[in-house]
Amino acid sequence: MANPFLPVADFPDFPKMTPEAADEALPRLLAEAKTRVDALEKNAPATWEGLVLALADAQRPLWRAWRCITHLLSVCNSEGWRRVQKKYQGDLVAFELRVGQSRRFYDRFKELKGKLEAEAKKAPSAQLACRIRILEKNMSSAELSGVALEGAKQKRFNEIQEESEKLEADYRDHVLDATKAFSVLLTTKVETEGLPESLKKVLAGDGDPAKGPWKASIEDAVYFPFMKHSKNRPVREALCRARCTRASEGALDNTPIVAKLLALRQELAELLGYKSYAEVSLAEKSAPSVAAVESLIAKLADASRPFAVKEDAALDKFAQGAGWTGRIEPWDRAYWNERQREKLYSYSEEELSKYFDLPVVLDGLFRLATRLFGITVEPADGEAPVWHPDVRFYRVRGEKGNVIAHFYFDPYSRPATKRGGAWAHSFRSRMRLADGSVQLPLALVCCNQAVPDKSGRALMRFSEVETLFHEFGHALQHMLTTVDDEAASGFGMIEWDAVEVASQFMENWCYDEATVKSFARHVDTKEPIPGTLLARVRAAKNYRAANASLGQLAYAKVDMELHVKPPADPNALKNKVFAELIPGRTIPEDRMLNSFSHIFAGGYAAGYYGYKWSEVMSADVFGAFEEAGLGDEAAVRRLGRRYRDTFLALGGSVDPMEVFRRFRGRAPEVKALLRQSGLV
Numbered sequence: 001m002a003n004p005f006l007p008v009a010d011f012p013d014f015p016k017m018t019p020e021a022a023d024e025a026l027p028r029l030l031a032e033a034k035t036r037v038d039a040l041e042k043n044a045p046a047t048w049e050g051l052v053l054a055l056a057d058a059q060r061p062l063w064r065a066w067r068c069i070t071h072l073l074s075v076c077n078s079e080g081w082r083r084v085q086k087k088y089q090g091d092l093v094a095f096e097l098r099v100g101q102s103r104r105f106y107d108r109f110k111e112l113k114g115k116l117e118a119e120a121k122k123a124p125s126a127q128l129a130c131r132i133r134i135l136e137k138n139m140s141s142a143e144l145s146g147v148a149l150e151g152a153k154q155k156r157f158n159e160i161q162e163e164s165e166k167l168e169a170d171y172r173d174h175v176l177d178a179t180k181a182f183s184v185l186l187t188t189k190v191e192t193e194g195l196p197e198s199l200k201k202v203l204a205g206d207g208d209p210a211k212g213p214w215k216a217s218i219e220d221a222v223y224f225p226f227m228k229h230s231k232n233r234p235v236r237e238a239l240c241r242a243r244c245t246r247a248s249e250g251a252l253d254n255t256p257i258v259a260k261l262l263a264l265r266q267e268l269a270e271l272l273g274y275k276s277y278a279e280v281s282l283a284e285k286s287a288p289s290v291a292a293v294e295s296l297i298a299k300l301a302d303a304s305r306p307f308a309v310k311e312d313a314a315l316d317k318f319a320q321g322a323g324w325t326g327r328i329e330p331w332d333r334a335y336w337n338e339r340q341r342e343k344l345y346s347y348s349e350e351e352l353s354k355y356f357d358l359p360v361v362l363d364g365l366f367r368l369a370t371r372l373f374g375i376t377v378e379p380a381d382g383e384a385p386v387w388h389p390d391v392r393f394y395r396v397r398g399e400k401g402n403v404i405a406h407f408y409f410d411p412y413s414r415p416a417t418k419r420g421g422a423w424a425h426s427f428r429s430r431m432r433l434a435d436g437s438v439q440l441p442l443a444l445v446c447c448n449q450a451v452p453d454k455s456g457r458a459l460m461r462f463s464e465v466e467t468l469f470h471e472f473g474h475a476l477q478h479m480l481t482t483v484d485d486e487a488a489s490g491f492g493m494i495e496w497d498a499v500e501v502a503s504q505f506m507e508n509w510c511y512d513e514a515t516v517k518s519f520a521r522h523v524d525t526k527e528p529i530p531g532t533l534l535a536r537v538r539a540a541k542n543y544r545a546a547n548a549s550l551g552q553l554a555y556a557k558v559d560m561e562l563h564v565k566p567p568a569d570p571n572a573l574k575n576k577v578f579a580e581l582i583p584g585r586t587i588p589e590d591r592m593l594n595s596f597s598h599i600f601a602g603g604y605a606a607g608y609y610g611y612k613w614s615e616v617m618s619a620d621v622f623g624a625f626e627e628a629g630l631g632d633e634a635a636v637r638r639l640g641r642r643y644r645d646t647f648l649a650l651g652g653s654v655d656p657m658e659v660f661r662r663f664r665g666r667a668p669e670v671k672a673l674l675r676q677s678g679l680v
Contacts, residue, residue: 019080100145281606364519372640473506493652497610
């Protein structure tokens, strides 16, 4: 049987991709990549085709295979895949560093950059500007990979990189294992009091949702709705404590990993000549300095704090009026938030979810993409192999009817094998090939909503609708790029603190009346969502928005401070920041850092602020639509095409601040975010 990794097909053959096949293929792929890179290092000319394209071609089969392996670790996690990752991760890190630290490649990049800059002076073009930016990014990456280090310093740098990769993999596995290891079994109806019928069906699994038993867990799809609705306070407390202390005990304890990763990152920064890892992180982002990030956090916190005080006072008063006499503890807050929201806006999450059946929501999302960007999304199930029966496959057509991209959609939670959260990434980027044809993008959208009930209904919480729109925004940026150079197409080379603009922009449409009415249909009656209910949902958009803002800012500030100067006790620093920005939100034994995968296993180290940095831009972008009038269909379509031709088309070929200026005609302003969040 042919090995599915030798090479990975245009549409990967996931059912045939096994740990054994990977174990057979990786040594060969790595050896071939090394041989080709060695030859290029000796002979590559300082030309685009002979250097940049040839170097990418030499490595592509290896990295395509590894991308599939890391993907399967995320969605089909098993001991077999973990063994493969741990066996080859060190070799892959060493190979990547070997390429990045090649002084000969670095010098060739520099030489070629000079040639292209000379050409651009004579005859400027978008392609030359893109290629100069790619070379600048390659050189910056080489510098941050230790290309200037020698001898013992380079050796130590490489040891740090390899050890960090191993630690991050262990951290990720510990979070997954700790999440699936904890649950509480409910055996009587009284223990399920307050739970929506849809959630009881999920908790019952294959059993009878009316009779039980019901298993409550700390996976996302169960934990958040349970904490909002359950009247069973002891179980809420147990779940809260387990969630807040995930991966903090025994063999799964991430505490030493957190401390070690912070120490290694600081050491790496000093080897490179930086004061802190925060400065290393920002060297490749659009934020100009740590001070600029700190300034944004402080500005948004100052704007949010007075409103948050009022929100908390109103919640306390509401709970007391409902008969609550004690302190609102962390395991009570979501429950009372939901009760107050229901009272203020006169709808329940359960009632609302009946208007959001996943297939219908998807159709509405795709129609919005047609309306804004002129594309058509079509089901293409069966045209590409998938890794699980629930995974859907789609093709995307441009305005002329030509196929321009494909993507997978993996919607449901599988806590035993699939990591939590939601994400989008790419398997293949757009690229102009040597024969003039175009390699089409291939993207992924992953969510973690509850599986359909026995009647096949996949009802979504409104927050899950927002998440779907968010992740599809990422996928759109990958799929609608028009950049011909692979390195800068799609997400490629977009600064990390600007990569959330496209995703957060799409979330805004979840509150646009015309958009929501186009897909919100009652799952039983098929009646459209009543205007009065939708008005209440839109009015509730900024419910406790100040507290939500401070929560995100607390995470961002903790992340940045940890990486500016690693403390002796990271948890103490986290406690200090939380006490300053979100007092009373956590239990004393909280160990949030032990499951903060974004910064310890997800690429957001000293970059979590990017969510707010991007949100400032995305809010300002959507502000252009608001100013033109969301009811002005011609204006919406015109701005949608402009957005497509800037943020979606240009990918990483242009600096994100310049992309913003091309769309908005000026620099970003924070006032749109404050206005849209009700913080003015």
